Amino acid sequence: MSSILLYLRALAVLRGDAPIAIVLVIANIALAGAQFAEPVLFGRIIDRLTRPDAQHRPATWADVTPLGLAWAGFGLFVIACSVVVALHADRLSHRNRLGVMARFFDHVLHLPLSFHSAVHSGRLLKVMLEGANGMAGLWLSFFRDHCAALVALVVLMPLSLVINWRLGSLLIGLVAVFGVLTALVLRRTEGLQGRVERYQTDFAERAADALGNIPVIQSFARIESETSAMRALIDRLLQAQMPVLSWWAFAAVATRASATLTILSIFALGLSLHFSGLATVGEIVAFMSFATMMIARLDQVVAFFNALLMQTPKLRDFFGVLDTEPVVTDRLGARDPGRLAGEVVFDHVGFTYDGKRDAVADLSFTVARGETIALVGATGSGKSTTLGLLHRVFDPGAGRITIDGIDLRDMTLAGLRRNIGVVFQEPMLFARSIDENIRIGKPDATVAEVEMALDKAQAADFVSHQPGGLQTIIGERGRSLSGGERQRLSIARALVKDPPILIFDEATSALDPATERKVQIALQAATAERTTFIIAHRLATIRNADRILMFEAGRIVETGRYEDLVARGGAFAKLAAA
Numbered sequence: 001m002s003s004i005l006l007y008l009r010a011l012a013v014l015r016g017d018a019p020i021a022i023v024l025v026i027a028n029i030a031l032a033g034a035q036f037a038e039p040v041l042f043g044r045i046i047d048r049l050t051r052p053d054a055q056h057r058p059a060t061w062a063d064v065t066p067l068g069l070a071w072a073g074f075g076l077f078v079i080a081c082s083v084v085v086a087l088h089a090d091r092l093s094h095r096n097r098l099g100v101m102a103r104f105f106d107h108v109l110h111l112p113l114s115f116h117s118a119v120h121s122g123r124l125l126k127v128m129l130e131g132a133n134g135m136a137g138l139w140l141s142f143f144r145d146h147c148a149a150l151v152a153l154v155v156l157m158p159l160s161l162v163i164n165w166r167l168g169s170l171l172i173g174l175v176a177v178f179g180v181l182t183a184l185v186l187r188r189t190e191g192l193q194g195r196v197e198r199y200q201t202d203f204a205e206r207a208a209d210a211l212g213n214i215p216v217i218q219s220f221a222r223i224e225s226e227t228s229a230m231r232a233l234i235d236r237l238l239q240a241q242m243p244v245l246s247w248w249a250f251a252a253v254a255t256r257a258s259a260t261l262t263i264l265s266i267f268a269l270g271l272s273l274h275f276s277g278l279a280t281v282g283e284i285v286a287f288m289s290f291a292t293m294m295i296a297r298l299d300q301v302v303a304f305f306n307a308l309l310m311q312t313p314k315l316r317d318f319f320g321v322l323d324t325e326p327v328v329t330d331r332l333g334a335r336d337p338g339r340l341a342g343e344v345v346f347d348h349v350g351f352t353y354d355g356k357r358d359a360v361a362d363l364s365f366t367v368a369r370g371e372t373i374a375l376v377g378a379t380g381s382g383k384s385t386t387l388g389l390l391h392r393v394f395d396p397g398a399g400r401i402t403i404d405g406i407d408l409r410d411m412t413l414a415g416l417r418r419n420i421g422v423v424f425q426e427p428m429l430f431a432r433s434i435d436e437n438i439r440i441g442k443p444d445a446t447v448a449e450v451e452m453a454l455d456k457a458q459a460a461d462f463v464s465h466q467p468g469g470l471q472t473i474i475g476e477r478g479r480s481l482s483g484g485e486r487q488r489l490s491i492a493r494a495l496v497k498d499p500p501i502l503i504f505d506e507a508t509s510a511l512d513p514a515t516e517r518k519v520q521i522a523l524q525a526a527t528a529e530r531t532t533f534i535i536a537h538r539l540a541t542i543r544n545a546d547r548i549l550m551f552e553a554g555r556i557v558e559t560g561r562y563e564d565l566v567a568r569g570g571a572f573a574k575l576a577a578a
Helices: 003-050 061-110 113-118 121-163 165-211 214-219 223-275 281-322 383-390 413-418 434-441 447-456 460-464 483-497 513-526 562-568 571-577
Strands: 344-352 358-367 372-377 398-403 420-423 501-505 531-535 547-552 555-560
Touching (some): 003 061, 003 121, 003 281, 061 281, 121 165, 121 281, 165 214, 165 223, 165 281, 223 281, 344 383, 358 555, 372 383, 372 571, 383 531, 420 483, 434 447, 447 483, 547 562, 547 571, 562 571
Parallel strands (some): 372 547
Antiparallel strands (some): 344 358, 344 398, 547 555
């Protein structure tokens, strides 16, 4: 998308504030017209003072008062319009900046995990902040300066031909020459600035990566190497930025030179025309004022294109994310199923990530309400994909999945996911209080429900020893806690949600053997009358499952209870022996 189209799209974001935006545009047009009228009136006053009338009497106050009052009136009108613009432009810009950030944030949260696994969180944060701030700057400058400048250059400057077509032609010609030079600079720097933005994105991603892994950097003595890598990236960024700055320095010098050349040219031609009786002193003065004003406006337009060029890659990235369509969405007519019983059926389900190799193929099994199912198999065999399909991280490419006889795609995403609690291998806690973390799935949970979930997850004891108890802030990703403590909180978080279906994806992998035994006992009570899916590699975790599904290459190759599968001597028995 070109810079101009991106700019128009940024302006279209303001459609919710269209009445205020229209008022500001009208105020800018009036402002440009009033500023155009002032040099004309000033020139008329000069002519009235320097040219004798038919009676050859000197000019008096009565001769210039009407023009002076009109000039003063236009000046007051300019002040009033400026107040309107200044008062509302800032409010409009900042209000919509926060609004578009909220829209971006909401959209990103709806994008699938496949998107987030491919895009760095540091990059997304940079795109959101810089895109929203860039648009706010463009909106603010448009209503403060650029709208009036464009009106003056495109609409009002041709009217100068009416006053004196010779001087007007020279003024238009000179402004056009400088405009062409500016356009050449724009064309030369547009691609260069895109390269700069790519380096800045790399910088943000690298910085976020390093700051998010400080324990690794320190323990592996990587501080110097990481710092050197950042400095090298900064050097490449500066090397890419310098040519852009050089071109814009040239544009700035050309703009300054244009002011002097234009005024001198107008003055020289004006004197020549005056000596020939083709221009009055007032017209010369008016056109010199025109020249000063138009060069100032041209300078504003150059600054506008400079700002637009700098923001174009940021806007392109911002709208690129906004244009990314979620792979999984609510189907037309989808309904909230309420609380489900928990009978799950996979009916000839198939799914592929790349369209070439099946991640899972022809999965067919039924899980009764309250049954505990363990999924085992080598890494990449399809276990996590299967459970990802169950809570609609992605939708199957073949077959269907039902809960209580309802196709998952006929339920709203929010309604489905309220019925499923997931305990991930990585706890993924928020830098908030313990209480807030546990209530993520059920904000209105009572204190008794929270305490019961902590007790079942074997977390009540360590929480009670925290400085602030439930109100203790646990730091980014829960870093103030041990790995086992974080995992137990994530289990409590799922339990307090009280869903009919539970998914445990290597949920006990971070627990020590003693704590794991306690959690296993607690989970047996917690999973009673719930449909439960467990991915685990530890035999103790899956020994008591009602049924085990053995996966290989995306297919179920064996199914049965633990003792039966071991006695059978097949794939599961080999895995257990290993």
